[in-house]
Amino acid sequence: MLLHRILRAHVARPSRISSISSFTQPVRSFSTTWRNYQQNPLDPTRGLPDIDASKLEVTETITPKEILPNKDLIFGRTFTEWTASDGWHTPRITPYQNLSLDPATCVFHYAFEAFEGMKAYKCSKDNSLRLFRPDKNMARLNKSVARIALPTFDGEAFTKLIGEFCKLDQRFIPSDKGYSLYLRPTMIGTQRTLGVGPSGSALLYVIASPVGPYYPTGFKAISLEATDYAVRAWPGGVGDKKLGANYAPCIVPQLKAAAKGLHQNLWLFGEEEFITEVGTMNLFIALKDKETGQKELITAPLDGTILEGVTRDSVLALARERMEKDGWKISERYLRMSELAAAQEEGRLIEVFGAGTAAIVAPIRKILWKEKMIDCGLQETEEAGAVAMQMKNWMEAIQYGEDDSTSWSYTVQ
Amino acid sequence: MLLHRILRAHVARPSRISSISSFTQPVRSFSTTWRNYQQNPLDPTRGLPDIDASKLEVTETITPKEILPNKDLIFGRTFTEWTASDGWHTPRITPYQNLSLDPATCVFHYAFEAFEGMKAYKCSKDNSLRLFRPDKNMARLNKSVARIALPTFDGEAFTKLIGEFCKLDQRFIPSDKGYSLYLRPTMIGTQRTLGVGPSGSALLYVIASPVGPYYPTGFKAISLEATDYAVRAWPGGVGDKKLGANYAPCIVPQLKAAAKGLHQNLWLFGEEEFITEVGTMNLFIALKDKETGQKELITAPLDGTILEGVTRDSVLALARERMEKDGWKISERYLRMSELAAAQEEGRLIEVFGAGTAAIVAPIRKILWKEKMIDCGLQETEEAGAVAMQMKNWMEAIQYGEDDSTSWSYTVQ
Numbered sequence: 001m002l003l004h005r006i007l008r009a010h011v012a013r014p015s016r017i018s019s020i021s022s023f024t025q026p027v028r029s030f031s032t033t034w035r036n037y038q039q040n041p042l043d044p045t046r047g048l049p050d051i052d053a054s055k056l057e058v059t060e061t062i063t064p065k066e067i068l069p070n071k072d073l074i075f076g077r078t079f080t081e082w083t084a085s086d087g088w089h090t091p092r093i094t095p096y097q098n099l100s101l102d103p104a105t106c107v108f109h110y111a112f113e114a115f116e117g118m119k120a121y122k123c124s125k126d127n128s129l130r131l132f133r134p135d136k137n138m139a140r141l142n143k144s145v146a147r148i149a150l151p152t153f154d155g156e157a158f159t160k161l162i163g164e165f166c167k168l169d170q171r172f173i174p175s176d177k178g179y180s181l182y183l184r185p186t187m188i189g190t191q192r193t194l195g196v197g198p199s200g201s202a203l204l205y206v207i208a209s210p211v212g213p214y215y216p217t218g219f220k221a222i223s224l225e226a227t228d229y230a231v232r233a234w235p236g237g238v239g240d241k242k243l244g245a246n247y248a249p250c251i252v253p254q255l256k257a258a259a260k261g262l263h264q265n266l267w268l269f270g271e272e273e274f275i276t277e278v279g280t281m282n283l284f285i286a287l288k289d290k291e292t293g294q295k296e297l298i299t300a301p302l303d304g305t306i307l308e309g310v311t312r313d314s315v316l317a318l319a320r321e322r323m324e325k326d327g328w329k330i331s332e333r334y335l336r337m338s339e340l341a342a343a344q345e346e347g348r349l350i351e352v353f354g355a356g357t358a359a360i361v362a363p364i365r366k367i368l369w370k371e372k373m374i375d376c377g378l379q380e381t382e383e384a385g386a387v388a389m390q391m392k393n394w395m396e397a398i399q400y401g402e403d404d405s406t407s408w409s410y411t412v413q
Numbered sequence: 414m415l416l417h418r419i420l421r422a423h424v425a426r427p428s429r430i431s432s433i434s435s436f437t438q439p440v441r442s443f444s445t446t447w448r449n450y451q452q453n454p455l456d457p458t459r460g461l462p463d464i465d466a467s468k469l470e471v472t473e474t475i476t477p478k479e480i481l482p483n484k485d486l487i488f489g490r491t492f493t494e495w496t497a498s499d500g501w502h503t504p505r506i507t508p509y510q511n512l513s514l515d516p517a518t519c520v521f522h523y524a525f526e527a528f529e530g531m532k533a534y535k536c537s538k539d540n541s542l543r544l545f546r547p548d549k550n551m552a553r554l555n556k557s558v559a560r561i562a563l564p565t566f567d568g569e570a571f572t573k574l575i576g577e578f579c580k581l582d583q584r585f586i587p588s589d590k591g592y593s594l595y596l597r598p599t600m601i602g603t604q605r606t607l608g609v610g611p612s613g614s615a616l617l618y619v620i621a622s623p624v625g626p627y628y629p630t631g632f633k634a635i636s637l638e639a640t641d642y643a644v645r646a647w648p649g650g651v652g653d654k655k656l657g658a659n660y661a662p663c664i665v666p667q668l669k670a671a672a673k674g675l676h677q678n679l680w681l682f683g684e685e686e687f688i689t690e691v692g693t694m695n696l697f698i699a700l701k702d703k704e705t706g707q708k709e710l711i712t713a714p715l716d717g718t719i720l721e722g723v724t725r726d727s728v729l730a731l732a733r734e735r736m737e738k739d740g741w742k743i744s745e746r747y748l749r750m751s752e753l754a755a756a757q758e759e760g761r762l763i764e765v766f767g768a769g770t771a772a773i774v775a776p777i778r779k780i781l782w783k784e785k786m787i788d789c790g791l792q793e794t795e796e797a798g799a800v801a802m803q804m805k806n807w808m809e810a811i812q813y814g815e816d817d818s819t820s821w822s823y824t825v826q
Contacts, residue, residue: 098513099521103620108512108601110660111524148661149668184607188521189661194597194622196693198664207516209607231649236642238662245658247523248561248602249651251611255562280609 051088051153053160058093058168088153088204091161093168099203102192112189112199113244114144117357118310119180119211120166120412122173123401129166129173129412132399134159136310137185144241145187149198158185162206163412169208177400178213182358214359219384221365222354224266224278225257226337228370232267232277233305240304250280264354266367269305273337276300281354281362282312285335286377286387288348294329295350297387301332311355311395314408318394323387337369344374351385352376360395361388464501464566466573471506471581501566501617504574506581512616515605525602525612526657527557530770531723532593532624533579533825535586536814542579542586542825545812547572549723550598557654558600562611571598575619576825582621590813591626595771627772632797634778635767637679637691638670639750641783645680645690646718653717663693677767679780682718686750689713694767694775695725698748699790699800701761707742708763710800714745724768724808727821731807736800750782757787764798765789773808774801 106112116137121130138155146152166173166181173181185206189199230253232246233239239246253265264279277283277300285298297319300306319330343349354362363384367374378385384392397403401411519525529550534543551568559565579586579594586594598619602612643666645659646652652659666678677692690696690713698711710732713719732743756762767775776797780787791798797805810816814824 096516099516100511100513103509103512103599103618104597108520108526108599109528109597109657111526111657112661113521113524115522147665149664182607184517184522186516186521194595194620196660196663196667198668205516207607229649231647234644234647234650236644237647237650243661244522244524245661247609248525248656248658250609251562252560254609255611 051091051157051161053091053157053164056091056093056161056164058164088151093165096207101190104192104194105189106191106193106199107188109194110189110196111243111245112148112150112202114141114148114150114187114242115244116141116183116185116242118162118183118185119357119399120162120170120173120183120208121180121399121401122170122175123409123411124175124177125401127175128401129163129170130399130401131159131162131166131410131412133310133314133408134162134410136313140242140308140310141185141187144243145202147238147241148189148243148245150187150189150202153204158204159410165206165208166412172208172210174210177396178216180211180399182209182211184208219363219389221363221378221383222263223261223365224264224367225253225260225262226266226268226273226367226369227253227257228268228273229253231269233269235304237305240302240306240308242307246307247280254279260368262368266369268337272334274300274334275337275340276306278354278362278364280307281356281359282307282309283352283354283364284315284387285340285352286350286385287340287343288350289329290343290346290348295327296329296331297323298331298333298335299355301334309355309357311357311360314395315355315361315391318391322394340367341369341372341374344376349375349377351378351387353385353388353391355391360392363388464504464570464574466504466570466577469504469506469574469577471577501564506578509620514603517605517607518602519604519606519612520601522607523602523609524656524658525561525563525615527554527561527563527600527655528657529554529596529598529655531575531596531598532770532812533575533583533586533596533621534593534812534814535583535588536822536824537588537590538814540588541814542576542583543812543814544572544575544579544823544825546723546727546821547575547823549726553655553721553723554598554600557656558615560651560654561602561656563600563602563615566617571617572823578619578621579825585621585623587623590809591629593624593812595622595624597621632776632802634776634791634796635676636674636779637677637777637781638666638673638675639679639681639686639780639782640666640670641681641686642666644682647682648717650718653715653719653721655720659720660693667692673781675781679782681750685747687713687747688750688753689719691767691775691777693720694769694772695720695722696765696767696777697728697800698753698765699763699798700753700756701763702742703756703759703761708740709742709744710736711744711746711748712768714747722768722770724770724773727808728768728774728804731804735807753780754782754785754787757789762788762790764791764800766798766801766804768804773805776801 118134118137119132121132123130135155138159142152142155162183169181173179183206185204187202187204190201190203191199232250257263257265266278267276268274269276275283275285282299286295288295299312299316302308316330316332319328324330340349352364354364356362363378364376365378366376398406398408401409531547531550532545534545536543548568551572555565555568575596582594586592596619598617600615600617603614603616604612645663670676670678679691680689681687682689688696688698695712699708700711701708712725712729715721729743729745732741737743753762765777767777776791777789778791779789811819811821814822
């Protein structure tokens with residue numbers, strides 16, 4: 001979901017790395033470690049203590065970080081963190097620090113790693129600290145780690161710890177709308193072994209970075225290359241889990257798209273060329289039915305090959321609640337690339353956008369498919385369609401506590 | 414390829430972790446680092462210095478490790494290493510030490526990691542140090558890292574460095590046959606970034622562990638569960654590369670097989686249930702043709718879903734050179750699970766074995782498939798078939814320098 005900004009920078013200047021890697025000094029880390037859980041290999045956590053938020057230990061930094069002006073809060077530049085370091089039993093918040101790991105640690109060899117992306121917001125009305133649907137992130141992280149035999153954990157307890165962490169660093173979250181603290185819960189296997197087996201120890205940590213608006217000067221529509229030589233996920237694979245394993249193989253298709261001046265790649269599946277995801281975001285397509293003219297908002301179904309995006313789920317729920325009454329049909333279904341192309345040719349394509357935590361929505365201008373450039377419905381002077389804009393506004397109103405009609409905004413106590 | 418030993422321990426005693434993680438103190442590491450290679454995103458290494466073996470810097474440990482008696486040289490217990498740390502330009506051999514990495518390093522989040530498994534042997538005839546087909550490992554590692562946009566390197570130069578490393582620690586390699594120094598070349602992405610893009614820096618390191626015979630008391634045949642709920646690899650994926658991403662998702666199927674008292678899982682693909690790999694080894698099946706009675710040795714073809722095993726390639730080459738003249742047909746072709754079952758029912762199944770660096774060959778006793786236990790042709794008192802035994806002998810004769818008829822044994826100068 002951080003792809004857009006990076007890819008854009010990439011296209012604009014090939015030596016983008018210097019700008020990405022020059023982080024300023026982060027300030028804090030939170031961590032909890034877990035060891036020796038091999039009582040039952042298929043249920044490693046059974047009978048062992050879960051995370052106990054009441055045992056949290058906090059070590060304040062002695063060199064507090066200076067608050068940067070909002071304009072410098074660029075995604076991925078400044079970090080404040082939690083780092084996992086001392087057992088499920090005693091969660092800790094410490095100053096940001098490196099991890100010291102044996103080179104035979106299994107995370108380096110066999111990709112024992114899973115993560116989440118989430119954000120903390122300051123409520124526009126009362127300045128309270130808010131998380132957005134943290135239960136969804138915790139449930140997904142637990143599903144991800146279970147798939148690679150890492151230990152699961154109590155998501156509610158961990159959400160409380162994330163709240164404590166955010167409170168300590170809330171001065172880094174500007175109250176201006178669009179600003180937030182990006183949070184990266186991460187679990188890695190830490191056992192030192194070259195044997196391919198379950199990791200006997202794990203580290204769960206969170207790092208954070210104050211971030212500004214994803215589109216500081218308004219939406220910027222992106223263009224895609226439909227990838228026909230590589231496949232992101234497969235039935236029976238792990239494409240629906242947020243595992244590190246799903247990400248490194250995405251880079252070459254990204255770079256190949258960038259080499260053609262496009263921002264990101266579009267993943268297709270099978271001979272039918274079903275539309276699945278864009279880069280590391282879910283994808284939504286709005287079009288009119290050929291027969292009835294009914295407007296339909298479509299995203300790929302959760303068949304095991306699609307990441308179960310929290311933004312995807314939220315967009316679907318909001319669309320069902322607020323757009324169906326205006327005649328929209330909201331569909332989780334397969335859509336072939338050829339159907340999208342036909343809709344465009346016949347003037348039935350309304351708009352296309354990606355959905356993810358970083359940008360909420362990423363409007364798509366065009367898609368290169370089989371040497372054909374498909375226009376996705378935006379006017380030349382337009383950077384986003386009406387549905388994408390509406391969704392971003394609806395989502396932000398909930399995230400910043402202006403819209404209390406859902407139970408999605410979690411107030412940190 | 415280390416699965417067999419681990420899985421067996423796992424079945425025998427669920428709390429196997431203590432025995433795996435209790436490494437004794439390793440002694441040395443080798444490393445080379447690579448930074449800022451983003452000149453051309455699709456060819457990151459172009460125009461930049463490659464590894465220069467002549468610039469090697471060696472830092473001797475001040476606490477040399479005691480040589481352990483051979484009986485304690487259990488796979489994965491004792492380490493001596495190379496650790497990557499200071500640029501492709503200046504490779505280093507240093508005492509074994511932890512890696513210190515920022516928790517936002519991309520290897521922890523997006524699985525920027527690839528590795529190799531290889532061994533150094535002491536020649537039975539002249540005590541010279543030998544590597545087995547290191548060019549194959551270097552070529553494969555280069556293919557693996559290129560697939561995840563990590564930098565490639567000069568495989569010959571790196572092989573020389575591995576040789577230097579082995580020479581320094583050759584006192585850890587017993588000259589008894591069956592003993593060797595297991596080597597683990599590893600490359601990880603080290604850029605500190607949460608953006609999903611190519612890593613701007615990388616670390617290439619080698620760690621090593623003296624190992625004893627894989628079958629200290631003779632062959633031990635293993636039994637498998639055919640996995641029908643998960644898929645290891647798919648066309649357009651990365652299953653033919655030795656990436657960390659391919660390994661963590663293998664653990665749960667391993668554990669499920671273990672829960673049924675079986676040692677490992679067998680990966681099938683597609684509706685046809687084509688036989689692909691066993692755990693993390695390639696698989697060979699020997700059977701007689703239904704019509705002609707001709708003996709055939711079969712392994713899955715390299716269609717992008719099969720790891721291009723060095724042992725696989727060597728077994729095929731030896732079989733073609735030494736078995737065809739005895740009437741064997743040597744085939745890289747698809748074989749359905751149902752065909753294997755039919756061959757067994759009709760008394761045409763000769764033997765089945767896995768092939769990998771750790772064990773060379775791993776004879777298979779039986780396979781559980783759809784609630785049916787398929788006997789793979791071994792007598793009850795037998796732990797290996799004739800082809801597997803022959804292959805192990807042929808391979809070891811080459812690895813230990815007794816058979817000079819191939820160019821596969823590389824003498825460290």
